[in-house]
Amino acid sequence: MTSRPSSSPTSPPPPGPLATSAPPISPQLLHRVGAGALEWLAANRTHFRARTDASTSALEIGERFKPIGELAVIGKVLFREGVAGSQQSAIIRKLLDYAWREVLDGGELLAWLQRREPLSPIPLELYVPFQELGYRNQEVEGRARLARGLTSWTALEMAPNRRLGLARVEIRAGLPPSIEVAEAARRTWLGRTPEPWTAVYHIAYDVTHTVFHLTDWGEHPEALPTDIADYLELWLPVWIEDWASVEHWDLLGELLVVDACLPRPTLDPAAWQLYAAAQQPDGAMPVQRTLPPGDPADTFDLAYHPTLVAAFASVMATSRAMTALTVPQP
Amino acid sequence: MVVLALRGGGDPFDLLGSVLSRSDDPATVAAVRVLGADAFAPCTLRGKTPTDADVALVEGAVGAFPPKPGASSASAWSHWGMRAALHRVRTGAPGPDLGPEPDPETGWVASEPWQRMTHQLSQLAALAVPGLPSPLAAAVAKRPVDLARGFVRAVRRRDWLQAAGAGRWLAVTEGVPASLGLDGGLDLIHHMGAADARVALQVRAAQLAREGASG
Numbered sequence: 001m002t003s004r005p006s007s008s009p010t011s012p013p014p015p016g017p018l019a020t021s022a023p024p025i026s027p028q029l030l031h032r033v034g035a036g037a038l039e040w041l042a043a044n045r046t047h048f049r050a051r052t053d054a055s056t057s058a059l060e061i062g063e064r065f066k067p068i069g070e071l072a073v074i075g076k077v078l079f080r081e082g083v084a085g086s087q088q089s090a091i092i093r094k095l096l097d098y099a100w101r102e103v104l105d106g107g108e109l110l111a112w113l114q115r116r117e118p119l120s121p122i123p124l125e126l127y128v129p130f131q132e133l134g135y136r137n138q139e140v141e142g143r144a145r146l147a148r149g150l151t152s153w154t155a156l157e158m159a160p161n162r163r164l165g166l167a168r169v170e171i172r173a174g175l176p177p178s179i180e181v182a183e184a185a186r187r188t189w190l191g192r193t194p195e196p197w198t199a200v201y202h203i204a205y206d207v208t209h210t211v212f213h214l215t216d217w218g219e220h221p222e223a224l225p226t227d228i229a230d231y232l233e234l235w236l237p238v239w240i241e242d243w244a245s246v247e248h249w250d251l252l253g254e255l256l257v258v259d260a261c262l263p264r265p266t267l268d269p270a271a272w273q274l275y276a277a278a279q280q281p282d283g284a285m286p287v288q289r290t291l292p293p294g295d296p297a298d299t300f301d302l303a304y305h306p307t308l309v310a311a312f313a314s315v316m317a318t319s320r321a322m323t324a325l326t327v328p329q330p
Numbered sequence: 331m332v333v334l335a336l337r338g339g340g341d342p343f344d345l346l347g348s349v350l351s352r353s354d355d356p357a358t359v360a361a362v363r364v365l366g367a368d369a370f371a372p373c374t375l376r377g378k379t380p381t382d383a384d385v386a387l388v389e390g391a392v393g394a395f396p397p398k399p400g401a402s403s404a405s406a407w408s409h410w411g412m413r414a415a416l417h418r419v420r421t422g423a424p425g426p427d428l429g430p431e432p433d434p435e436t437g438w439v440a441s442e443p444w445q446r447m448t449h450q451l452s453q454l455a456a457l458a459v460p461g462l463p464s465p466l467a468a469a470v471a472k473r474p475v476d477l478a479r480g481f482v483r484a485v486r487r488r489d490w491l492q493a494a495g496a497g498r499w500l501a502v503t504e505g506v507p508a509s510l511g512l513d514g515g516l517d518l519i520h521h522m523g524a525a526d527a528r529v530a531l532q533v534r535a536a537q538l539a540r541e542g543a544s545g
Contacts (some may be wrong), residue, residue: 195511197485197518233474234507238482241445 025269027321033276034314035088037307038078039282041071047300049103058116064103065113067304069126071093071099074308076129077217081315100135100183106168107137112145119153121166128172144173154178160187161206165213172216182225185214190228196235201251204238204239208254211261221261229263239267244271249278250287253309260316267317267324275313285310332365333373333527336534343378345369346387353387361493362391367411368457372420374459375538380419387418404453406434407466411457414464439469447473448480452495455532458502460539467502474505485515490523493531501536501543513540 023063044086048067075096082308107130110123124144127137147153148170158166164184166285167177177184189203190210211232215221224232236259243252252275255262279285284296285306291299331348334340340348351358362369369388372378392413396404396501410433417423439447457466470477484493497516500506517531523529 189343193509196509196513197482197511197515199486231509234509235482237444238479238486241483244488 023269025267025272025317025321026320029272029276029323030267030314030318030321033279034078034311036202036279036283037285037311037314038088038095038283040307041304041311043082043282044296044300044304045095045098047297047304051102057231061109061319062113065122065126066108067301068099068103069093069122070305070308072126072129073217074312076133077219078315079133080219082320096130096133100130100245104130107135107140111137111139111143114147118143118147119150119156119291121156121158121162121169124173124202125166125169128169131219132172141173145175146176148175159190159206160184160191161210161213164188164210168213168216173198181214185210185228187223190231193227193231196238199235199239201296204243207239208251209257212322215261218257218261220314221263224261224263232258235263236262237268240268240271242306244274244290247274247278247290249275249285250306250309253285253306253313256313257309257316260267260313260320265317265320267321272317279310284309332368332371333403333530333534335378336531336538338376340372341374341378342381343384344381345384346381347383353383353390358387359391359394362387363395364406365456366408367415367459368535369412370415370419371456371459371531371535374415374462375535383481385416385419388412390410394414403434403436403438404450407454407457410434410464410466411454414457414462415459418462433465436465436469440472444473444476444479444482448484448496449479449492449494451480451499452484452492455498455535458495458499458535458539460502460542470499470503471505474500474503475507477503478506478510481510481512481515485519488522490519490529491526491532493519494523494529494536496537498532498539501539516540 011056011147032320033319048064048071075092078092079089079096104126107127110127113120114123123140127140127144131141163179164187167181167184170177171181188206188210190207211224211228212218212226214228215223236255240255240259241254243255247317256268256271256275259268278290280291282296282300284291284303287302287306291303296303331343331345333342335343345362346353346358353359367374368381369384369391370399373380377444377513392409397409398454424483442450451470454466457464465501477496481493481500484490484496493515497512497519500510500512501516506512515537519529
């Protein structure tokens, strides 16, 4: 795989021609989805927290790492993109502060997991976005270096797109990658550019995550290899239509992020209209169709992921839409 | 019968003989309207010779149901396809010579979204014949990627008939992305959908076109 020639990340090509004759999507609509999602996340931040009193089982604590990790990764994206406005920036900063100090106990919860499971990649995966924002914990870093030195760490069996993600995380942490990124990418489903009509539900998530890892969660869209970008340009419109038509907002949101990572994003107006209309008045995004009734405490575990994705898709698409407005068409 | 002949069996090809019917039987004439140009698919795709009675049958169908003024583009093109197939089996000439009548319009191929374009083209798959130049094929040639997207959509929805029709157009169109995996897709459609003879017909026609193109 060849890398796309490095173009300045500040001047990506403008969006390509739209698949339909609908007018281009308004940046206001894109922004509104993200603002609503962020409000919901901030209002419900305490539900990210793991219970860690003496009676809490390790299994229960472990189950909280997934939402915390996703909050860390996407919170970093929101902070980085900075297109959400100064009010939103303050909300994001407070949310990340809360996640680091209260949810992760200043990194102690990550060190706790490292002591229990020295080979688990989860603590490093969660730590890196915080580290990049200036939150540090020496014990976590020391234990990560120790683990990375073991052959066993590099030999751990995991899905190819997870292995790719770990290689990027290692690089971002200043550690040597367990596998070359290009080789790791080639081993993923997307890296083989297979028949697009075989992309079922779980494969679609493998695709989105391969793109997230290759671009450092949208920070470097130009890092997407040319053959993969070309492949996605061909087939992503079909997958977006596919999952929009069954109202699977969680997967649709991830696919809209992938679109925003392409050299010529479509920012598909029809899909974005449907997506925005699916968001609840309080900002929560349903997984599929609608959320079951109940207050946020009951529905948090269902809603937090699609709502984080909504915030992610919103900032990425808003950023690309703004670029298209400011960069003259060729 | 048509599918059997496309697979290489059923010699000689004798549509009327296979249903023990006469060329002026109204039910048979109507059935040929449904098949459209594919009534002669074994002749246009595999070089078989039609019986005189079958030629008379298709002539009768063409004459009995001319498209009315303002008819849909689909029915106008279906009629065009039958006339072209008739011309081809009578004269052996590859292209149609259809006289002074204007060709049906093709603007919708360029203007419809890829989903609707694919859906409508799949209903006109009888016109997707190698070596049959038509204004319709020329319009399709400008949108191979969109047609390929429609094929993916149809397979994902398990709409085997639409997928087979789209696949047949793809088989005679240049510029189809290699990553589509058309041959494997046609095999899958046949495996899943060939209980419907119309699916079997379209897939076999597409495969014959692919074999002709590669060999």
